Amino acid sequence: MALVSKTSTPRLGKALKRAFFGRNVREVAHDLIGATMLVDGVGGRIVEVEAYHHTEPAAHSYNGPTPRNQVMFGPPGFAYVYRSYGIHWCVNFVCEAEGSAAAVLIRALEPTHGIAAMRRSRHLQDVHALCSGPGKLTEALGITIAHNALPLDRPPIALHARTEDLEVATGIRIGITKAVELPWRYGVRGSKFLSKPFPK
16 A cells, blocks of 8 residues: 655654563564654654564674663663664664563655755655665664664654554565575565565
């Protein structure tokens, strides 16, 4: 199902509290599709995510806590931000009970709020390319290491539940070499804002 057009600003659903994230990471990942993520009022609908859990080797937490991933081992409902390949930031939402070290990587958004600001940050006009990847969306929203360990239900971050039914696609995760068989990537089937289409 297609989401809203690029020119509309949809109404926001109920605010998501930290308790929302204290569940199985795959359930949270599924339920985040269609939710709205805002940072200082700029953002959009989440159209693609990936789930990670400490029991599988693709997760940063697989080998235990480090200074970088420490927030993953804390309580749910906080942001985990890290630099990927020394180039761009990635933002994750910590899930499950404290010590479980699970998180959802936010891979793509459909821009709905503050599009002009995103275009300035990304130095491009194509709305479909503003947030079509984990590094692109953090640049568009101004997310940096300064947002690491911030709560997901307090400013500058706000999350709102989806307000409509949509078809959630699943598939294998992207850009990893371990646990590649797990179908832990979730997204809006047919969305024009994905980092990569889902197989039909």
